[in-house]
Amino acid sequence: MQRGELRSVLLDALPAGTVRWGHRVRAVRDRGAGRHELTLADGATRDTDVLVGADGAWSRIRPLLSDATPTYAGVTMVETYLDRDGEQHRAAAALVGGGTTLALAPGRGIMVHRERFGRLHAWAQMLVPPDWADGLDGTDPAATTARVAREYDGWDTALTALITGRGTPPVVRRIHTLPAGHRWERTPGVTLLGDAAHLQPPNGEGANVAMLDGAELGRALAAHPDDPEAALTEYERDLFPRAAAAATESDNYRRLFGDDAPHGLIADFDAAHRAAA
Numbered sequence: 105m106q107r108g109e110l111r112s113v114l115l116d117a118l119p120a121g122t123v124r125w126g127h128r129v130r131a132v133r134d135r136g137a138g139r140h141e142l143t144l145a146d147g148a149t150r151d152t153d154v155l156v157g158a159d160g161a162w163s164r165i166r167p168l169l170s171d172a173t174p175t176y177a178g179v180t181m182v183e184t185y186l187d188r189d190g191e192q193h194r195a196a197a198a199l200v201g202g203g204t205t206l207a208l209a210p211g212r213g214i215m216v217h218r219e220r221f222g223r224l225h226a227w228a229q230m231l232v233p234p235d236w237a238d239g240l241d242g243t244d245p246a247a248t249t250a251r252v253a254r255e256y257d258g259w260d261t262a263l264t265a266l267i268t269g270r271g272t273p274p275v276v277r278r279i280h281t282l283p284a285g286h287r288w289e290r291t292p293g294v295t296l297l298g299d300a301a302h303l304q305p306p307n308g309e310g311a312n313v314a315m316l317d318g319a320e321l322g323r324a325l326a327a328h329p330d331d332p333e334a335a336l337t338e339y340e341r342d343l344f345p346r347a348a349a350a351a352t353e354s355d356n357y358r359r360l361f362g363d364d365a366p367h368g369l370i371a372d373f374d375a376a377h378r379a380a381a
């Protein structure tokens with residue numbers, strides 16, 4: 105499912121006006137007794153009796169609960185979309201077929217998904233220092249493309265065409281992570297979910313786990329309508345082990361781009377195949 109469609113499914117299930125767009129939280133203050141004051145970007149303030157930090161990797165709410173901040177995970181991705189019929193990447197499009205292609209080498213990978221309407225979604229993924237992308241601020245797409253292409257010097261042009269072909273302007277993403285097993289002491293009136301709680305490098309599960317957190321939190325609040333503290337306690341009791349288990353399963357990058365790439369992933373496929381047989 106495409107992310108935008110999933111987002112529409114979730115938003116359309118809510119009564120109109122539930123989500124108030126354009127209310128960016130700039131600051132949050134503990135007012136004691138489980139209450140918090142939010143200051144919004146326009147300077148307006150709001151008091152909360154239950155505050156859920158669902159605000160992603162760089163959560164403004166997390167510091168109320170924990171000193172943890174995301175650290176660089178060693179991987180930088182450069183993302184682009186290409187139309188199906190682009191002349192320059194016809195050979196690559198044929199390689200991808202109707203699904204996904206992964207081309208893996210030590211420290212480098214190119215991954216491509218076939219998406220809706222035949223579009224190709226391509227990722228160059230590199231184990232590089234955090235300063236690799238310094239200066240690539242999106243204002244000069246050709247400079248970004250050239251820097252990525254240098255990293256794939258000598259690769260088959262059918263694959264590098266996915267980077268150099270005329271796609272959407274490349275977007276650079278430095279991947280960050282919270283410590284595996286990140287947790288906090290129960291603190292009245294506030295909790296976290298999704299990436300705010302347990303940011304991990306992408307492993308195909310982040311959105312699933314975030315939605316599950318939201319569903320479990322909703323269920324706990326509905327089960328204790330007059331006692332949000334009981335609900336938050338129950339929610340966090342299950343959240344921490346669930347998030348820790350998902351994190352230990354997610355050391356994808358060493359497996360995908362480790363020194364023996366692509367054999368780590370091949371071994372995984374073999375093991376899965378044997379388990380299913």
Ligand SMILES: Cc1cc2nc3c(=O)[nH]c(=O)nc-3n(C[C@H](O)[C@H](O)[C@H](O)COP(=O)(O)OP(=O)(O)OC[C@H]3O[C@@H](n4cnc5c(N)ncnc54)[C@H](O)[C@@H]3O)c2cc1C
Nearest residue numbers: 128129158159160164298299300306308309310311312314
């Ligand atoms: C490159 C990449 C590829 C990925 N691929 C996949 C994949 O294939 N499958 C998968 O399941 N997961 C994938 N993930 C992970 C997935 O995107 C996240 O785990 C998921 O989006 C987490 O959802 P969330 O709601 O917790 O946070 P987010 O999706 O980050 O949502 C946080 C929201 O909070 C808002 N916000 C932030 N700050 C404020 C503020 N101060 N005030 C108000 N609002 C604020 C943001 O605007 C945003 O809407 C990928 C991640 C990356 C980086």
